[in-house]
Amino acid sequence: MNLAFESMNRKGFNVISGETAWTQHKAKSASAEKRAEEVNNMMVNENIQLIIPPWGGELLIEVLEYIDFENIQNKWVLGYSDISLLLLAITLKTGVATAHGTNLVDLRGEYSDDTTEMWQSVLSTKIRESILQYSSEKYQKEWQFDNPTPHIFNLTEQTCWKSIGNDNVKMQGRLLGGCIDTIRHLVGTPYGEVQKFKENYIKGDSVIWFLENCELSTTDLRRSLVQMKLSGWFDDCSGVMFGRSSANTPVADYTVEDVYKELSEELQIPILYDVDCGHVPPQITFINGAYAEVELDNGRGTVLQTFK
Template sequence: MSSIRYPVLKEGAMIGVTAPSSGAEERIHPWLEEARERLAISGFGVQFGETVWTQNKAKSAPAAKRAEEFNAMVQAADVDLIIPPWGGELLIEMVDQVDYDRLPCKWVMGYSDLSVLLLAITLKTGIATAHGTNFVDLRGEVTDETTAMWQAVLSTETGGAIVQHSSSSYLKEWPKEAGKAVFNLTEPTMWSAILPDGLEPRGSIRLQGRLLGGCIDVIRHLIGTPYGDVAAFREVHIPGEKLLWYLENCELVTTDVRRSLVQMKLAGWFERCSGIMFGRSPANRPVENYMIEDVYADLADELGLPIIYDIDCGHVPPQLTLINGAFAEVEVEAGRGTVKQYFT
């Protein structure tokens, strides 16, 4: 029996924006105001923390200040949801200063470097967290159907379920100037799969398990720390159940992705696992002749598990809202994907 706790987003919620990783340089402060105005149209309030407006030496502020502001904002009775402005580089500096024992059952959503905090919260507390869009990407006049699902997903009641579908197209290049939509989605989306022993999938691929994941570049650094104890999470919060990992790569070349996955395997992160999903990536640069598909094939063979890749997750928008701790059923057929998450 799962002991995962799920927050519920209500209408008219107050969004707290704090920067546990990177803040915003002055030139993009208008983006934050645009996002606040756009969310106000949908009935949301927005509170900005001080760290949002500053950025120096690869971080918004010293670790102690970032942790203090996050702890205060997440515990504030008048804040219902935390969405940082975006990711960054050095969130891990403050991960040991979060007051996990006093965290309320409240949504925290983001991706990239924020996935360190998201995964740590769920592993330490059993509170579900949301891997999804960041604050500045909510500033457009229109939002694509995939990204816009964040509200419906976070509003799902405990005991309920929510279905998301793969996007029809994705972003190839970030536009120099945002139009009505922040993302210029031009490339056709195609989810793919690799089976053990190099077998080609026939028909549909179906996976199910408890979701955990994030940006592989950064969550790998939780291995061996008190904030990356996957074995304890399985035993305490989802006894007897299997995991379904989702991972995405921001900057790593293929050999570094491979080293990271082997480390995760050796650390036991892939024990009692039903499969692994990988998001589209702007990186994955091959080393010599070692392609990312070779990395996936090697992993599938070693684990004896199916691998799904190029899903809507991570640094090549749009992306699904994936809930750490939720039970998911995933189906891929003819390049299209469906993810059904159960908040049980």
């Protein structure tokens, strides 16, 4: 954490740290009330324009009922993993854009790789402006915590985005998504009302979902996607992007490619996978609520986001 603070200070940021970034007991940093109070205070603090949690939180869902959604401000919250549950809840309930991308701890290096580094440019994009990002050149196959590089990650494997049918793909729509392990638990709650979000904030626009799997087997992933489908989350959907994953464990020869193929056939939409999103870095910074034009051309991807 101290290294991350030093890195942010070098970039010109004035870092303010909450207490719960330094505490941990029984799978959580503090009580749900205390964690939510810290977020609520940061949200209304005029000296804070960007909130970046150090990493995810296994029991983040506990804080939702204590978050003051009435006072959510137009300031960035950036992160991934369990943090994506809070990000999606904020955007769905309030229409305020949130940023799915790097966590603070992964900014502790001397510099960032080209893909990760785009987070600051994306978050500096103004209303009605656009920002273009490209798929990475290489990705990290496994964490080597005892062998960090100057940009933290060990990027050794050639990146190749794929699609069901091996076709080149173009899709357009509003971005929504996150870590499916966690955001699936918003289904059926007041914090996961996708249809209401569409009616209130993106009338007439379709949705592109970006999803990544941290720990689920293929059958659990399939169950989660079917639940999302039955709840209407995939209504008016123009496509789905799945991030690379070290999970997706096959069950009785049922592979993740089978899961993607079934979803594509059921929804009659394109499916991209192995994109730069989630727990196998690096990752593109996706903005919940942004209008995106996504293209796949012979294994290379581009994401053009417009803030409107």
